[in-house]
Amino acid sequence: MYSPTIQKLIDIFSKFPTVGPRTAARFVFYLLKKPKEEIENLISSINELKNNVKICKLCFNPFQGDGELCEICQKPSRDKSLLCLVEKETDLISIEKTKKYNGLYFILGGTVSALKRADIEKLRIKELEERIKNHPEIKEIILATNSTTEGQATALYLERLLKPLNKKITRLGRGLPVGAELEYADEETLSSALEGRK
Amino acid sequence: MYSPTIQKLIDIFSKFPTVGPRTAARFVFYLLKKPKEEIENLISSINELKNNVKICKLCFNPFQGDGELCEICQKPSRDKSLLCLVEKETDLISIEKTKKYNGLYFILGGTVSALKRADIEKLRIKELEERIKNHPEIKEIILATNSTTEGQATALYLERLLKPLNKKITRLGRGLPVGAELEYADEETLSSALEGRK
Amino acid sequence: MYSPTIQKLIDIFSKFPTVGPRTAARFVFYLLKKPKEEIENLISSINELKNNVKICKLCFNPFQGDGELCEICQKPSRDKSLLCLVEKETDLISIEKTKKYNGLYFILGGTVSALKRADIEKLRIKELEERIKNHPEIKEIILATNSTTEGQATALYLERLLKPLNKKITRLGRGLPVGAELEYADEETLSSALEGRK
Amino acid sequence: MYSPTIQKLIDIFSKFPTVGPRTAARFVFYLLKKPKEEIENLISSINELKNNVKICKLCFNPFQGDGELCEICQKPSRDKSLLCLVEKETDLISIEKTKKYNGLYFILGGTVSALKRADIEKLRIKELEERIKNHPEIKEIILATNSTTEGQATALYLERLLKPLNKKITRLGRGLPVGAELEYADEETLSSALEGRK
Numbered sequence: 001m002y003s004p005t006i007q008k009l010i011d012i013f014s015k016f017p018t019v020g021p022r023t024a025a026r027f028v029f030y031l032l033k034k035p036k037e038e039i040e041n042l043i044s045s046i047n048e049l050k051n052n053v054k055i056c057k058l059c060f061n062p063f064q065g066d067g068e069l070c071e072i073c074q075k076p077s078r079d080k081s082l083l084c085l086v087e088k089e090t091d092l093i094s095i096e097k098t099k100k101y102n103g104l105y106f107i108l109g110g111t112v113s114a115l116k117r118a119d120i121e122k123l124r125i126k127e128l129e130e131r132i133k134n135h136p137e138i139k140e141i142i143l144a145t146n147s148t149t150e151g152q153a154t155a156l157y158l159e160r161l162l163k164p165l166n167k168k169i170t171r172l173g174r175g176l177p178v179g180a181e182l183e184y185a186d187e188e189t190l191s192s193a194l195e196g197r198k
Numbered sequence: 199m200y201s202p203t204i205q206k207l208i209d210i211f212s213k214f215p216t217v218g219p220r221t222a223a224r225f226v227f228y229l230l231k232k233p234k235e236e237i238e239n240l241i242s243s244i245n246e247l248k249n250n251v252k253i254c255k256l257c258f259n260p261f262q263g264d265g266e267l268c269e270i271c272q273k274p275s276r277d278k279s280l281l282c283l284v285e286k287e288t289d290l291i292s293i294e295k296t297k298k299y300n301g302l303y304f305i306l307g308g309t310v311s312a313l314k315r316a317d318i319e320k321l322r323i324k325e326l327e328e329r330i331k332n333h334p335e336i337k338e339i340i341l342a343t344n345s346t347t348e349g350q351a352t353a354l355y356l357e358r359l360l361k362p363l364n365k366k367i368t369r370l371g372r373g374l375p376v377g378a379e380l381e382y383a384d385e386e387t388l389s390s391a392l393e394g395r396k
Numbered sequence: 397m398y399s400p401t402i403q404k405l406i407d408i409f410s411k412f413p414t415v416g417p418r419t420a421a422r423f424v425f426y427l428l429k430k431p432k433e434e435i436e437n438l439i440s441s442i443n444e445l446k447n448n449v450k451i452c453k454l455c456f457n458p459f460q461g462d463g464e465l466c467e468i469c470q471k472p473s474r475d476k477s478l479l480c481l482v483e484k485e486t487d488l489i490s491i492e493k494t495k496k497y498n499g500l501y502f503i504l505g506g507t508v509s510a511l512k513r514a515d516i517e518k519l520r521i522k523e524l525e526e527r528i529k530n531h532p533e534i535k536e537i538i539l540a541t542n543s544t545t546e547g548q549a550t551a552l553y554l555e556r557l558l559k560p561l562n563k564k565i566t567r568l569g570r571g572l573p574v575g576a577e578l579e580y581a582d583e584e585t586l587s588s589a590l591e592g593r594k
Numbered sequence: 595m596y597s598p599t600i601q602k603l604i605d606i607f608s609k610f611p612t613v614g615p616r617t618a619a620r621f622v623f624y625l626l627k628k629p630k631e632e633i634e635n636l637i638s639s640i641n642e643l644k645n646n647v648k649i650c651k652l653c654f655n656p657f658q659g660d661g662e663l664c665e666i667c668q669k670p671s672r673d674k675s676l677l678c679l680v681e682k683e684t685d686l687i688s689i690e691k692t693k694k695y696n697g698l699y700f701i702l703g704g705t706v707s708a709l710k711r712a713d714i715e716k717l718r719i720k721e722l723e724e725r726i727k728n729h730p731e732i733k734e735i736i737l738a739t740n741s742t743t744e745g746q747a748t749a750l751y752l753e754r755l756l757k758p759l760n761k762k763i764t765r766l767g768r769g770l771p772v773g774a775e776l777e778y779a780d781e782e783t784l785s786s787a788l789e790g791r792k
Contacts, residue, residue, distance in 0.1 A: 001687055003658040005646050009639045017620045022579070022684075026611045029683045031643060032656055039644050043637050045603045049625060050633050052599050062626055064597040089623045090616075091380040093595055098389040142395055146379040173394025175373030177387040181344045182289040183418070189375040191296040196371025196394055197340055199489055201460040203448045207441045215422045220486075220777070224413045227485045229445060230458055237446050241439050243405045247427060248435050250401050260428055262399040287425045288418075291397055381616070487776040494785040538791055542775040569790025571769030573783040577740045578685040585771040587692040592767025592790055593736055 006032075058131065060107040060124060061092060072096075072105065079103045081139040083132070085158060087111050087146065095144065103142075106131055111150040112157050123154075125161070132165055140168040147174065256329065258305040258322060259290055270294075270303065277301045279337040281330070283356060285309050285344065293342065301340075304329055309348040310355050321352075323359070330363055338366040345372065454527065456503040456520060457488060468492075468501060475499045477535040479528070481554060483507050483542065491540065499538075502527060507546040508553050519550075521557070528561055536564040543570065652725065654701040654718060655686055666690075666699065673697045675733040677726070679752060681705050681740065689738065697736075700725060705744040706751050714751070726759055734762040741768065 002010065006028050013024035031039060053062045056070035063070035072078060082103025086092050092105050106128055112119040132138055143158055145151035159169055174192030176185060185193070200208060204226050211222035229237060251260045254268035261268035270276060280301025284290050290303050304326055310317040330336055341356055343349035357367055372390030374383060383391070398406060402424050409420035427435060449458045452466035459466035468474060478499025482488050488501050502524055508515040528534055539554055541547035555565055570588030572581060581589070596604065600622050607618035625633060647656045650664035657664035666672060676697025680686050686699050700722055706713040726732055737752055739745035753763055768786030770779060779787070 001690060003647060003656065005639065005642045005658055006656060009643055012636050012639055017624050018617055023612055025684055025687070028643065029656075030611050031640065032647060032649075032683075036644065039640060042606050043640055045599065045606055046625065046633060046637055048599045049603055049622065050630065053597060053626060055626075062597065062600060062623070064599055086380070089626075090619055093619070094380045094383065094388060095392070096595060098385045098392060100389045100392050142392075144380065144392075147374045148377055148379060151379075170395040172388075172391040173371060173373035173396065174375070175371035175390065175394065176345045177372070177375050177378065178384050179346055180375065181346060181349075182284070182292045182342065185292065186376050187296045190292060190370075191298045192373065193370040194293070194296060194298050194340075194342075196373065197368040198371065199492060201449060201458065203441065203444045203460055204458060207445055210438050210441055215426050216419055221414055223486055223489070226445065227458075228413050229442065230449060230451075230485075234446065237442060240408050241442055243401065243408055244427065244435060244439055246401045247405055247424065248432065251399060251428065253428075260399065260402060260425075262401055287428075288421055291421070294397060482776070490776045490779065490784060491788070494781045494788060496785040496788050538788075540776065540788075542777075543770045544773055544775060547775075566791040568784075568787040569767060569769035569792065570771070571767035571786065571790065572741045573768070573771050573774065574780050575742055576771065577742060577745075578680070578688045578738065581688065582772050583692045586688060586766075587694045588769065589766040590689070590692060590694050590736075590738075592769065593764040594767065 059092075059105045060109065060127070061089060061105060077102070080135070080137045082142065083135075083138045083140070084142040084144050085128070086144050087151065087154070091144065091146075103140075108145075108154070111145065111154045113150050113153060120157070129161075132162070132167070138167060140170060143169065143171045147172070257290075257303045258307065258325070259287060259303060275300070278333070278335050280340065281333075281336045281338070282340040282342050283326070284342050285349065285352070289342065289344075301338075306343075306352070309343065309352045311348050311351060318355070327359075330360070330365070336365060338368060341367065341369045345370070455488075455501045456505065456523070457485065457501060473498070476531070476533050478538065479531075479534045479536070480538040480540050481524070482540050483547065483550070487540065487542075499536075504541075504550070507541065507550045509546050509549060516553070525557075528558070528563070534563060536566060539565065539567045543568070653686075653699045654703065654721070655683060655699060671696070674729070674731045676736065677729075677732045677734070678736040678738050679722070680738050681745065681748070685738065685740075697734075702739075702748070705739065705748045707744050707747060717748075719755070723755075726756070726761070732761060734764060737763065737765045741766070 002025070009028050010021060010024040013019055013027045014021050019027070052064050054064070054068070055061070056063055056073055057068040058073045059070060061070045061072065065071070067074070079102045084095065084101060084103055084105050085108055086095065086105060087108055087110065089107060092107060095101050108123045108128070110119070110122040112123065132141070141162060143155040145155045155171055162169055173196055174189060175196050176189065176193045182190065200223070207226050208219060208222040211217055211225045212219050250262050252262070253259070254261055254271055255266040256271045257268060259268045259270065263269070265272070277300045282293065282299060282301055282303050283306055284293065284303060285306055285308065287305060290305060293299050306321045306326070308317070308320040310321065330339070339360060341353040343353045353369055360367055371394055372387060373394050374387065374391045380388065398421070405424050406417060406420040409415055409423045410417050415423070448460050450460070451457070452459055452469055453464040454469045455466060457466045457468065461467070463470065475498045480491065480497060480499055480501050481504055482491065482501060483504055483506065485503060488503060491497050504519045504524070506515070506518045508519065528537070537558060539551040541551045551567055558565055569592055570585060571592050572585065572589045578586065596619070603622050604615060604618040607613055607621045608615050613621070646658050648658070649655070650657055650667055651662040652667040653664060655664045655666065659665070661668065673696045678689065678695060678697055678699050679702055680689065680699060681702055681704065683701060686701060689695050702717045702722070704713070704716040706717065726735070735756060737749040739749045749765055756763055767790055768783060769790050770783065770787045776784065
């Protein structure tokens, strides 16, 4: 139905997260209407992304600038005894936005669903073990995975993996989120909220 | 459009919680199709509700049976040093279902939104003060209101009201509910989850 | 968890259309809080429904008043050559609200899903055949079933059943509803909209 | 919070249709993980889009190939007496998918909301008038705008504009879409469905 070039770009955009073929088509027609400069701006930005953005050697957070470490890992005032493990880059951003955490991070790069080898190999397990081994100043490891089934499976896997290292291992607190009603809360969440009352 | 009797019953059902005129009409046509015995069963059940169900003198929970106290308030094994304040009956049920709470309850009968006198007068404030005064064995008062804006306003109001009584006052723990993703959690919830890590 | 009387009424309300156990519980607690007069008003309205509301001998529409025919069937100005077949009472009301139809109705009392005998027996087929036979003034039969799979199966079944009667048989027009966008319309709807352009 | 290059690309993607900042961030992290070849493939596809895709001189549909006309406008078997006016490229595709239309198209390039001059100037009005003037073989003009408020306002505007040309002007048929229930249909749609019965 579409010209080959349009179809090719629809196929590429369709693989973007959350994008289906219909939205991908809208992206292409959106680009078709844009003036030349805006298209060039998009292309040069994508190129810059590939050329300028580095991945932090310590936490795997993307960053720009000199050296091998990202802004957070470089900052002297961050508490180096705290290591927060997150699934992905946007989770790190979510935690930073709270301004309640002053430790360091490690981006796992994914989750495990049912402890399948294929899943585990996608995580940066070796790099994580290395990081903890080389940084004896780490005292607490926070397993900040989602509280979805996959996130919990990942936390459980990491807990077992890291246990022999004799560090304090914690998870994010469970309870009622802002706006929640008791009537619609699941029993596990409500149990946690009761136990965690203060 | 509808016959007067049908319209009258639609109007009554439309006032039921969560019911609009369209659903109310479906209720009426549903009843119209039911055999006589089922209608009589409904009517006698509503009558029984009014005649047999009493309100517990202590916690205001509806109950059936002898005496003035509900099953929970009568039970010797419940921990009488804990008093959990809830907005409404279904919240009490939600907490009971967790099987993690063994104290007593008090049903407030509503929430306050903006500390308006009209709202406050709907709550059983006098009865609550009486309850706490007459039961010095109460050591902890749990403000188990929703974590909605109204629930929080109510908790705040109660906290100020009960402060002079010198009891331990707690609130349900905040944090990530089961199934939540960090990326979509609001900052306040995520902050609580971080602070409440364990 | 609930007292027997409360549980019994929750069970009854849970069978109401669109109502689950949680909403049913809210209905019961809502009734518990109502003053005696309102409860008596509800009960007398349900009783009136059973005692005062009759079912029209011709179209099966519930009505109040003298005689055996509903207001619509009695009205001399209605066009008796048009017979509109609808699934249920609320569909009749929906069509009346448009003020664009001046014929008579027949309420089928249900739909057939896959031409199962059990489904067909729930419809008023015999009564429908009787109605058409006894009213030779009927010239057009409008199959005003939903355009869902079940509604379409019912229309197809009726079309075959009524074909030998040599009446004009029509269906509601297909096309784009108010507010629809071409981009999200299914192909069948869009095809009908194209064919039905005017 | 993000590095400048990441933020810049998030800002660009945030302007894509249906994309907000959170999804835009996911796009960027998705691209960051992709190997060099995939990024180059994306960039070359965007470049090809700008370089290879032409806009049809007749209907304004994007196309690839020799000449100035798109595949549809070139095809001898298409019925040149029919002209279908659509808001945008994806609407043309939606109609083509039905395989029920064999005429030609004209892409308006937008909609008017309240007959504001700024809106009208965004439409290809002059080009449309030119098209119709130069093609006296056109007998019917189909106003295939959405049946949203804006689409209807656009159709009304076009109807008035094209009236003096003495061509047959039609609109897409209104009625119940596939899957619709009478109970939830608005009165206007149901009225159209009644009038358009067949």
